[in-house]
Amino acid sequence: MKFKRALLISIIFNCLFLSGCWNYREIEQFSIVSGLAIDKSENKYILTAEIIESTGGRDAKTSTKLISSEGLTIFDALRNMIRYPGKKLYFSHTKVIIISSETAKEGMIPVLDLINRDIEPRYTMKILISKNIEAKKILEAKSNSEIFCYTLDDMIDAQKNLSAAPEVEVWEFINDICKEGISASLPIVTLEMINDKSTPKVEGTAVFKGDKLIGYLNGKDTKTFLFIKNKIKGGLLTKKVDIDNNSANISLEIFGNKTKISPKFENGKLLIDISTDTDVSIGEISGDLDFSKEEIREKIKSYFEEELENQIKDLIKKLQTEYDSDIFGFGSTIKIKMPSLWKEIEPKWDEIFKTVDVNVKSKINIKNTAYTSKPIKIGD
Amino acid sequence: MIRETISDKQAISMMTMFIIGSSIVLGVGSEAKQDIWLAIIIGILFASIIIFVYVKIHSLFPEKNLFEILNTIFGKYLGKFISLLYIWYSFHLGALVFHNFFQFIKVVSFPETPEYVPLVFMGIVCIWVVKEGMEVLGRMSFFFTILLTIIIILVISLNSSVMNINNIRPMLYNGIKPVLNSAFGIFSFPFAETVIFLGAFSFDKNKNNPFKIYYISLLFGGTIILLVSLRNILVLGCSFLESLYFPAYTAVELIEIGEFIQRIEVAVSVVFLYAGFIKISSCLFCTLKGIENLFNLDSYKVIAAPVGLLMMTFSCSLYESIMEMQEWAFMVYKYYAFPFQVIIPLIILIAAKIKLKKQNSS
Incomplete structure (x- = not known):
């Protein structure tokens, strides 16, 4: 009993005072x-x-x-x-x-x-x-x-x-x-x-x-690039808009985005469909545009949708012609969606990427207009 | 000879820990690439067939372990020879797990510490628990199983933020052949390694149900391995995963939730430490049972320390480097283990059937 107690005490003592790492460093x-x-x-x-x-x-x-x-x-x-x-x-x-x-x-x-x-x-x-x-x-x-x-x-x-x-x-x-x-x-x-x-x-x-x-x-192209990669988490879309002789600069704040890339193979030609679906709110309007009317909102939307579509097309064209580098991951999307086709085209993917056609469809949903329902109006 | 019994629950948790053991850290079946989950499911199916053989052997000779069974079926000399083979297999397997264990520690945390330092600490505890007997090991495994299952599930759910479903698509891109090949690897490491328990367990006829024990632990351990491997591939992607020795460790390293939940890789080490401990102890236990039977000793406990120490020294001289260990574990081991896991158990079962028939007719 005495021996056991001594052993126990010595174990506790050792654990407290003699423990440490092999390569002890402060x-x-x-x-x-x-x-x-x-x-x-x-x-x-x-x-x-x-x-x-x-x-x-x-x-x-x-x-x-x-x-x-x-x-x-x-x-x-x-x-x-x-x-x-x-x-x-x-x-x-x-x-x-x-x-x-x-x-x-x-x-x-x-x-x-x-x-x-x-x-x-x-x-x-x-x-x-x-x-x-x-x-x-x-x-x-x-x-x-x-x-x-x-x-x-x-x-x-x-x-x-x-x-x-x-x-x-x-x-x-x-x-x-x-x-x-x-x-x-x-x-x-x-x-x-x-x-x-x-x-x-x-x-x-x-x-x-x-x-x-x-x-x-550059920074602007990067935003478009992130749109294609489905990695947009926030940011603004800005554009000068002309509606009914009223022009105004509008900023839309992005709240969420979903991009779908779906490759298609038709008549021996590869086509890549890109569709974006973005939730935004009207963050700022520097002018007199009554966005409470639906047709005005529709027009604003179509302006921005067209702009985004063009930006995406331009960027892809730029990468196809200037850099010839598939940073969007179209190849890996094809591999996932059409594995048998990818096996065929994989060795020549560098060549094919340059000539791939893209089809872009953008959709913008204006979810809210922040805190105000009408723009500031100048009274006479 | 002392006969020790453990409850079903304890046996199940012991076998589950044994299956999780080193495979959870080393990662299994990376050659199947994105179809790793399929390979694991096929591996479990393969294993469930051979496990039926193990269960049959157990139920034909209740209250006897593998070595006693061998003696009754094959007689003194041939029986002892086959016993010797199994003693070697379990001794070697224990040393392999020891080696995996200290290689892991050496690579991930203490590169300059001599390898025998973690080895000695682990080894002493293993010898101790084996000396205390099967019951202690069983109760400990039960406790660890609960703890480790909670840790594993928690870590996997934390990892979900960096998972990418595209990493397991497209299915069967490289055809079924690499999947079957890696399923075979998964079958031999870790599932069919449960052959060790033929030697370690001797079930009580009234208390234990070997069918239940083997199949529940196969399913439970298999599910955990499936979850962990799926997590690894979803997080890391197959090309990156293939280049890593310890994929689970890297996958957990990527967890970064705010500034708050990060650097929790130690959870992986804890799982390996506990599960590896159970695996080594089970192997040591089986070896000791074999030696006890071979030399007709009164109790295996007298030789626990020497055999344990031998196992530790043997593990140090197994491989020169981690590259060799990797090659052995994933290329050679499945062929080396095949006779022990499949061929000999089948022969035992057939011989046992013939013997029992003869006995009945005479």
């Missing part, structure tokens, strides 16, 4: 990386990382610092980074990776392999392409003491209400590269001068073919 021994920028020059990768430095004590503060290094491979460059802070970098809290367009043009797989293979970086990180500028310049644009990469992450998140750039996580990008019948796309970040200060701006889409960057879409 938080100060790590440098937490919040974001990473990858450039390439003359066969060497240049990595710039934003690391978070926290001071302990009563008035704990977090500040950030940029460190950079170069190496033959990404891993080499990462390990070389240890030299400066003298600590191992820790990637589990990294949220953003910025890759320069020059690097992306040479292929993304060498860059992504380590991120995909290593256990520390998470698959939910977001990737950005810095257009025509070195990726590290973006990180250097940081102005105040905030954690810059986390702000960038918020900026990408905010695209839900703007729809000017796609939101792509690492795993989605890898998936798009692996899958047949779809090409990958990523958001773009650039620098813009505001009040003599360069500020990052997330807008536009980088278009890939295979793992190589081949072109860009």
Whole structure:
């Protein structure tokens, strides 16, 4: 009995005081990386990382610092980074990776392999392409003491209400590269001068073919692109409308959208039907249009429907002729809907995609007109 | 010899945990691509046929385990030889699960920790529980089954936000052949591995119903594996899934609901830890029962520690790397296990029928 009690006490004692991990490390021994920028020059990768430095004590503060290094491979460059802070970098809290367009043009797989293979970086990180500028310049644009990469992450998140750039996580990008019948796309970040200060701006889409960057879409085209991909979550549709000699600029706020892509094979020719169904509300009318009348609403609707249809057609034409990259995933839709046809056309899909005809039908449902039922009228 | 009995409920939960065991983390049947769910259903159907053989053997010789049955049917020498084969199979299987277990820990969380550290901790607990006996293991499995089912279902429902139904379409794109091929793989790992329980269980005639035990646990374990695999493919898509060693872990990594619910991959590790523990213990138990019978020992408990330690050391020398483990588990294992899972049980059943007929007529 005595022996058992002693054993029990010693077990409890050991559990409390002698337990721990094999490779025990304190938080100060790590440098937490919040974001990473990858450039390439003359066969060497240049990595710039934003690391978070926290001071302990009563008035704990977090500040950030940029460190950079170069190496033959990404891993080499990462390990070389240890030299400066003298600590191992820790990637589990990294949220953003910025890759320069020059690097992306040479292929993304060498860059992504380590991120995909290593256990520390998470698959939910977001990737950005810095257009025509070195990726590290973006990180250097940081102005105040905030954690810059986390702000960038918020900026990408905010695209839900703007729809000017796609939101792509690492795993989605890898998936798009692996899958047949779809090409990958990523958001773009650039620098813009505001009040003599360069500020990052997330807008536009980088278009890939295979793992190589081949072109860009601007913010407006990106919205159309998201319409086709059925990824619109919010944003505005604006247009100048002329009804009965009354012209006004109208903004419609998007509340929901459903896009259906259905391929058809008729008379030996492939036709792709795209139909969009968008719920909007009238957000703003800068003029005197009485939208309480049904015929006026119908006219507004048809204006916008036509505009959207044209935009979608133009964008698809642009990708067919200029970039010849199937970022919409028409190929994978055909694979799902008509597997036997896809088996036939798969080897020649690049050629076929260029000549595919599309048929677009847009439908806009005005669900409400926000808080007012009539526009502001000028009394005499 | 001590005879231990467990209730049906405990036996069912033990076998369910055994089926879930390592397969839930390693992932099964990735060669079937988007038709993985079909492959699993076919695998369960295959398994239900062979499990009928196991149940028949059990009910022909109630209150006896596989090794005693072998002795009565085949006599002293041939019986002991076949016993030896099964002792090897369960010993090897236990070592394989041990290896999967510490490879998983090594890859996902402690790359620099020597592999024997997690191994020793797991091994000691396994030896301990086996020494305590079948009843303790049964009661523990029952508790774990409830806990793990809740965890698995909760995690799968959290994962639903990143699922994409297009990942399992189109059906049968590559034809039925890869589906059948991977169904065969799923049949041998994990479903038909339940042959271990022929050696581990010796049912009480009045208390237990082997038919019920085997089929309910096949259905229950099969459903969980089906759900998890379906989740994996719906979340990750087949081309990405194929490139991963531990797809379940990555699928759970993608859960990010607000800033609040994220980084819950540890749930997968917990499931593997508990289910793997039951699987290893069952294999160890079967091995010990075999050795006890082979050498006519009074109790298997005296050799629990040495055999357990042997199993641990053996698992360290099994493969050089995780690539070898992957290749073995998905390419070689199904052919290696086929005689143990199908051929020998069939021979046993036929021989038993003939023997019993002779006895009755004489």
